[in-house]
Amino acid sequence: MKIGELRTSVRNFRAGIPGLVSLLVFDRERNLLLYGESDDVVFSLGEISSCYARRAGRLERAHACRKASLGKSVKCMNIVSGRMAVSLRVLSEKHLVVGECASQKGLGLLATGASSLANAMEEVENE
Amino acid sequence: MSEDILHGDTGERAFGSPARAHPAGDAIHAVLMEMAEESPRCVMLCIYEDDTGYPMFHITDGTIPDPATFSSFMSQAHSAAEEAIDTRLGEPGCLCQKSMGRKRRGFIKHVMVETERFMMISRRIGSRSSLLLVLRSPVECLGMPVELLDRWEDKLSELVVGSGGLSAS
Numbered sequence: 001m002k003i004g005e006l007r008t009s010v011r012n013f014r015a016g017i018p019g020l021v022s023l024l025v026f027d028r029e030r031n032l033l034l035y036g037e038s039d040d041v042v043f044s045l046g047e048i049s050s051c052y053a054r055r056a057g058r059l060e061r062a063h064a065c066r067k068a069s070l071g072k073s074v075k076c077m078n079i080v081s082g083r084m085a086v087s088l089r090v091l092s093e094k095h096l097v098v099g100e101c102a103s104q105k106g107l108g109l110l111a112t113g114a115s116s117l118a119n120a121m122e123e124v125e126n127e
Numbered sequence: 128m129s130e131d132i133l134h135g136d137t138g139e140r141a142f143g144s145p146a147r148a149h150p151a152g153d154a155i156h157a158v159l160m161e162m163a164e165e166s167p168r169c170v171m172l173c174i175y176e177d178d179t180g181y182p183m184f185h186i187t188d189g190t191i192p193d194p195a196t197f198s199s200f201m202s203q204a205h206s207a208a209e210e211a212i213d214t215r216l217g218e219p220g221c222l223c224q225k226s227m228g229r230k231r232r233g234f235i236k237h238v239m240v241e242t243e244r245f246m247m248i249s250r251r252i253g254s255r256s257s258l259l260l261v262l263r264s265p266v267e268c269l270g271m272p273v274e275l276l277d278r279w280e281d282k283l284s285e286l287v288v289g290s291g292g293l294s295a296s
Binding site: 042043048051052054055058059062063066069070071072073074075076077078079080081082083084086 | 192193196197199200203204207208210211212214215216217234235236237238239240241242243244245
């Protein structure tokens with residue numbers, strides 16, 4: 001799979017989740033935004049991604065020293081707020097997807113579609 | 128089940144001063160036990176700070192080996208989530224969802240963290256206090272814990288913050 005196909009895959013993933021405001025894919029090792037799209041007209045993609053990159057880093061650091069009790073890795077973190085629901089979902093050791101939804105309903109769809117997105121990312125990595 | 132497990136603090140206290148018991152500690156624990164009875168596969172964990180700012184907790188299941196770990200981790204995760212959402216929505220400032228007598232636009236209803244072993248859901252019940260539900264299996268408890276939080280939040284909030292014992296902020 002080429003990067004272009006991956007983009008199509010991510011776009012299809014995004015299209016399958018009505019109410020999705022933003023979708024960001026991060027490289028976890030480098031804390032780098034690989035792909036991002038957002039319908040937000042107030043904040044830029046850079047501002048949005050830096051906000052979640054910092055939080056993902058804090059979560060991983062908080063978890064790192066407590067792995068034995070909590071479980072080997074954090075699979076997912078959902079935040080449901082009065083204005084939007086956000087999901088940070090680990091796709092693989094290398095990748096993390098962040099989805100912002102207008103309502104909590106979108107989080108379920110995001111979880112369902114994440115495994116196919118993870119497979120697409122893995123195919124790109126293996127090429 | 129040991130009392131040391133049911134009520135505890137989350138680590139070594141500086142200077143060895145003892146943690147101050149919450150005046151409504153027994154009532155808080157009784158509410159948590161009622162919640163646990165309603166949802167038998169869940170473990171309820173209530174965290175708050177004593178008047179010196181030291182984190183304390185109540186837990187309903189003595190088989191959890193290290194409840195302080197959950198308390199500490201979820202407190203950090205919840206705070207990180209609040210800061211991120213405040214930054215994201217352009218509303219920096221107070222973390223309390225009911226600050227100044229009204230609900231903020233971006234307030235957090237709950238934060239859920241899932242590992243291979245547990246699913247943890249937390250909600251603030253005061254400016255510093257969180258309620259945690261630690262689930263043994265993510266699959267077994269879909270949906271219900273949040274509804275449980277909705278129903279018991281006011282009661283716990285009243286006990287933790289409004290009992291006249293410990294400061295709320």
